[in-house]
Amino acid sequence: MSTPHTVSSDLVVIEAPRRPSLGQRAGIVLVSAITLFALFGPWLVGIDPARQQLERYLELPSLGHPLGFDQLGRDMLARLAHGARLSLSLATVSVLSAAIPGSVLGLLAAWRGGWPERVLAAFADAVLALPGLLLVLLLSAFTPGGFWPLYVGISLALWVEYFRVVRAASRILLASPHVEAARLLGFGPLHIVRRHLLPELLPRLFTLMRFGFAGAVLAMSALGFVGVGLQPPTPELGVMMIELLPYYGEAPWLIGAPVLLLFLTLLGLLLLAPEREAA
């Protein structure tokens, strides 16, 4: 995991960047394409995903409406684009609100120790005692169909990993000779964190974020699919799948669209991993 780079604050040894493997390149393409679709898709399609034209229900795909119309006469591409935006924004927001406090708390715990560290560690253990999805389910039971319980539940389930990883890694780094030297030279905590801790921590944090992102997208659509997540008519991927399942025989492309989008998102995130990790 650890790559040799910062030796001292002035001398930086840069490892020759390895060329991304075929799988990684495919992952980059997939993730960027889906991100662009989520960012600009709703605006490019320019159709209200809730607008019904009942006479056009289950209409076949055409040039103006590349995915046709769904069972209630709504433009499928517009719904898919809004669904992608919803999933990716929830994932981004919940990963960030897990990663930032989780890492900061982990760093503080490693730095200061004492009872705050023990309290945080106990809380982390409590969260880990249950599988993450179960926690999200329990929170979603507070206000069924709401966005907030999903967001809070996913962030709550995810922050633990950042806390634990950052705490464990920082402990080792803080005890290392180069950090001690920096301290003796009179550098402040901010400098030490920026120059000595972050370069080591960031690659691990990115790995966690990749997994967390996939987990968040997955949790949202899974709950939507079994009916305890967001509710219709929200254009959410899991909700769309369960709504369109009965029409599989007549219009397989309709249910195929959100299924494929979810699959490609998760596949892209999986492929982004360096080869060693992907095993």
Added chain:
Amino acid sequence: MASTRAWRGIATALAQRLLQALLVALLVGTLCFFMTRMLPGDMAYRIAAGRYGYDMVTTAAAEAVRLELGLDRHWLVALGDWWRRLLVLDLGVSQVTAEPVMLEIERQLWPTLRLSVLAMGFSLLIGPTLGVLAGLKPGGLLDRATLAVSTVLRALPSFLLGLVLVLVFSVQLGVLPAAGHDDHGSIVLPALTLALGMAAVSCRVARDAMIQVRGSAYFAFALTKGLTMGQALRRHGLRNVAAPVVAYLGVQLVYLVEGVVLVETIFAWPGIGHALVHAIFGRDVPMIQGTALVLGLMFVLFNALVDTACAFIDPRRRA
């Protein structure tokens, strides 16, 4: 002496799991307590309506409920009482079926256990076997094929995998029932759904372990002293492959328990996970608490079993 220390190691691990079980109960119980407090409307009226039907609710009935459940007390007192009842496994009465939660859970536990154990069995049969074969010839056809299949399976969430299996085996081929639990063979698809998801990972873990074993000095020596490949594998290889596979099973338990909830729901399998999702639909808090508690405890129990199995397979972990 050595064996006493071995057992002490296992005992410590189990004591930690016991602590985890207590944490599960505390977490689930506290969340469910606040759930009842935060539901909209006057709780006493709502629970009375759940029990006696909406037409039969009277102020007297609501007051009786209020006294019985202690809704008139300070919430801290009520929370303490809630925990105490949880500790003696007094889980209350379902607000939908009016049956004791314990009775409901007793009915649902067996199908869930059957499904999870069968899924784990399937996955251990498929994953490590293919992994060992792939690891014997890294870069070979089987290795590349299993890598491709496992990558696709890992990007398919369990509920989509279930959907795909239903479409292939039930809708197109018509060989297996799509849902329910009455028909013969209806456990196959849900179990296979969970098993394939887990096998996708354990296959790669076993493959990497097998490559490591093949490159090791002890394996080379076993071959040099004249054992055939099969003998060397059986005597020196498999246990060393099994250690990481079983250790990784602990990580996969998260997938299994989460998957049970989703897969039971889409296959209408009458287990705990199915009941949990339906309790959330019905806002039936005692059932939510009971089912979440049992799933959490099942997670802890499986983890404890994996801990024990690890210690038996790998003597180094016993100390």
